[in-house]
Amino acid sequence: MKLNELILLSASSGESAYHHRVSGVARCPREAAMHANGIDRSNPSDPIHGNQFRFDIGHDVEARVISAMEDAGLGVGFNQLRVVARTPGGLEIPGHIDGIVLLPEEVDRGGKWYLFDVKSAGTRSYQRMFWRGQPPKPKQAHLEQVSVYANAFVDDDNHPDIRGVRLRDLEFDGMPCGGGLILYLCVDSTARGSGDSREYLPRLTECHFDLDDVDVDTVLSGFDDVERHRLDGTIPPKPEPTDDRLWPNFNRKTRKYKPVRCSPRWCERFSICQEI
Numbered sequence: 001m002k003l004n005e006l007i008l009l010s011a012s013s014g015e016s017a018y019h020h021r022v023s024g025v026a027r028c029p030r031e032a033a034m035h036a037n038g039i040d041r042s043n044p045s046d047p048i049h050g051n052q053f054r055f056d057i058g059h060d061v062e063a064r065v066i067s068a069m070e071d072a073g074l075g076v077g078f079n080q081l082r083v084v085a086r087t088p089g090g091l092e093i094p095g096h097i098d099g100i101v102l103l104p105e106e107v108d109r110g111g112k113w114y115l116f117d118v119k120s121a122g123t124r125s126y127q128r129m130f131w132r133g134q135p136p137k138p139k140q141a142h143l144e145q146v147s148v149y150a151n152a153f154v155d156d157d158n159h160p161d162i163r164g165v166r167l168r169d170l171e172f173d174g175m176p177c178g179g180g181l182i183l184y185l186c187v188d189s190t191a192r193g194s195g196d197s198r199e200y201l202p203r204l205t206e207c208h209f210d211l212d213d214v215d216v217d218t219v220l221s222g223f224d225d226v227e228r229h230r231l232d233g234t235i236p237p238k239p240e241p242t243d244d245r246l247w248p249n250f251n252r253k254t255r256k257y258k259p260v261r262c263s264p265r266w267c268e269r270f271s272i273c274q275e276i
Helices: 003-011 022-026 029-036 051-071 123-128 140-150 216-232 270-275
Strands: 075-077 082-086 092-096 099-103 112-121 177-186 204-209 248-251 256-259
Touching: 003 051, 022 092, 022 140, 022 216, 029 216, 029 270, 051 075, 051 112, 051 177, 082 140, 082 216, 092 140, 112 140, 123 177, 140 177, 140 216
Parallel strands: 112 177
Antiparallel strands: 075 099, 082 092, 099 112, 177 204, 248 256
16 A cells, blocks of 8 residues: 555544534535435545645635634634524524624725624635636535524524624624625635636635625524425435536536536545436
8 A cells, every 4th residue: 555545544534423514505405315214325425635634724724814813803702612503494503603803994895893704715716716807706515604603593502692692793892793795715726717817715705795695594594404205215306407506617618507516525425326
């Protein structure tokens, strides 16, 4: 065995039993239902891809960005605060926020506090956020995740004084909630273009958004659907190719969308999904 293979194999991990989690809002509902029904993976990720390392890099990025925010004098707190969201069907979905930041008046959109989430991004996905001079566009799944957190209720033993309070209803020093904030840090090259037209995007970019832009009940109802399929022992049909959870990619030649996530590389139940 080669050294790199030995290291990557030791860093890989198996799959645990299915549990509803807020971080799973972007998961394919069909694959989630198969997992919930105890259907084993037909295409477990190859350790050579280093998926666990890439996942861990995301945690490292979060810690470094939060540390830099604190060094910048920003009021940051409630890191990994545990919250519970309630679905229309009555399920309780746990999750942990990255944190809350208080922006002073002199900072753009200051005088309010924001629920923030830190995301790492590769070159391609990062570049796609910037389009023809338009403001950076965050991924819909990330907007949904943060919005669900904001409408969830605090359920953390370390903060009994605010237990049961809806997160977005909190106030700090009279500051109201200003909305959601996603901070994207590019972990690869930020260069875009070539030759004289090459430009370098900022390593870190911010995306503010209104928490009411997302229909949280519709998002949370997805967990109710998965739970129903788990109880019935059934599997939902395949989502439409344009479903954001499948990473749709528009093919200019065929004029059709191809779901990137529907492949053995990205779906660990791809083969069994095709058979059912």
